[in-house]
Amino acid sequence: MNTKELSALYGDAQRCAQTIGLCYSSDAQMQGLTRHRHGKEWSFKDVGGRTITDQQIKEQILKLAIPPAWQNVWICPGLDGHILATGTDEKGRKQYIYHPQWRTMRDLIKFYRMMLFGTSLPRIRKSINTHLQRDGHDFYRVIAAMLWIMDSTYIRVGNETYFQQNDSVGLTTLTDYNIITDGSMVAIGFNGKSGVEQHITFENPTVAKIVAESKDITGDRLFQYLDANGQRHAVTSTDINKYLHEITGVAVSAKDFRTWGGTLAAFTHLIANQYTDKKTNKVMIEAVDAAAGVLGNTRSVAKSSYVHPHILEAYAAENFSSLYDQVKTVRKKQGLDKRETELLHFLELLFTSEFDLLKKGS
Structure with missing residues (x-):
């Protein structure tokens, strides 16, 4: 199994199910069994609307442990479906019960997303080096500097929501006060998750120059880019993830x-x-x-x-x-x-x- 095959499985649920011998099942594409209250117990009907009397089938359904509060319950007619049951919970949210092997497979793929990242890293680094050489203070040059910092220091990307709720700073929520520049040297100090103080230093003339230029731009955030009209925009974690996807074409993130x-x-x-x-x-x-x-x-x-x-x-x-x-x-x-x-x-x-x-x- 190589990274190309892994990437294909990551984005193709049907192929993923078939790979481990399961049927791709969906309540939108196939009729299923239904659940009905019968006194203090449940009764179940097949796809033809007939009450199921086979005790073995009923026991198999009960083993799924579908929560009693679920409404509009759909049950896969076979035991080999990648989705075994769906329903709507008390808050109106659609919920799913997956086949155990499907969960294991998806967890395995999630663990090994790192292979996709490692394979994509040379392409990311090449793009960073190219965009660092651009003129001006545009989107690509600023994001290239930010990604160089992430690749070199492993700083957390951060986001506005987490900053507002927890006062926790990341790369995208740094301010001028978090930065000291001295020639090609940059020092970063901030409170990370749980209020823990973080101190990061690095040396890179090109990146340090972009950081210094960023400090000269008015705004609440250190890292902002200027559009074609000279308007400034703060770089967000979404911007960075879109850039990464644009470069790699696979599911990698900051x-x-x-x-x-x-x-x-x-x-x-x-x-x-x-x-x-x-x-x-x-x-x-x-x-x-x-x-x-x-x-x-x-x-x-x-x-x-x-x-x-x-x-x-x-x-x-x-x-x-x-x-x-x-x-x-x-x-x-x-x-x-x-x-x-x-x-x-x-x-x-x-x-x-x-x-x-x-x-x-x-």
Whole structure:
């Protein structure tokens, strides 16, 4: 399973269902069984409107544990549908019950979106370098500078809603007061999530110049671009994600920089401690701490949100070294450094293994 196939599965639910032996099911495209109140119990009718009396079928439906409060319940007529039931909850929202294998497959694809990001990263970096050379203070030059900062420091992208509700700052919600520039050096200080102080420094003459120019533009936000009429516009997280999609054509987002950076830090630590005398659990904790350090997160947040779980599981299962032996000799991919190239190939090995196990169980 390569990244091209993964990308196809990510955006094609029907193909995804068929890959694991499920039927693509939809209440909009097929008739289903219906649920009806019968005293204190439920009765069910088939697609022809006949009451179902087969006890085995009734038990299979009851095992779905459809909430009693749901209205307009639709039940897939077969047990192999990727959606097994739908209904409307008390707040009028449509809800779904998915086949367990479908949930496992989608979780697996979600875990390995990082492969799509890693494969796209050279293209992103090439675009950043190209757009940094533009004249003026237009949309592409400013966003290129912001993405260079994200790629180099793993700063959180931020958004206005989170800033207003939590007073938590990210790249798009920085102000002039958060920045100090000195030639090619830039220092950033701000309160991140949970009010934790964050301090970031970097050196890049081109990016530092764009940051300094940004400070000279009046406005509530540091990063603004000027349109063709000279009107200023604050750059939002939506702008950045649209730019990334425009460049890559796949489902990557600003958050993926942090996930990539956190996993890369953990991966690097595990490589350095393949043959250590330390206890396995201690090395794994240190790996998560390495991720937390580059991201400015707590250990628990880094582990739950930014370190790929299967990399840690491979180390715990003592097959990390055998997998790493298969990737350590790969040629460095253009646009990635050697360790990033190794990580990308390591993830491909893990995904292929997990995907094969899932297919065997289908």
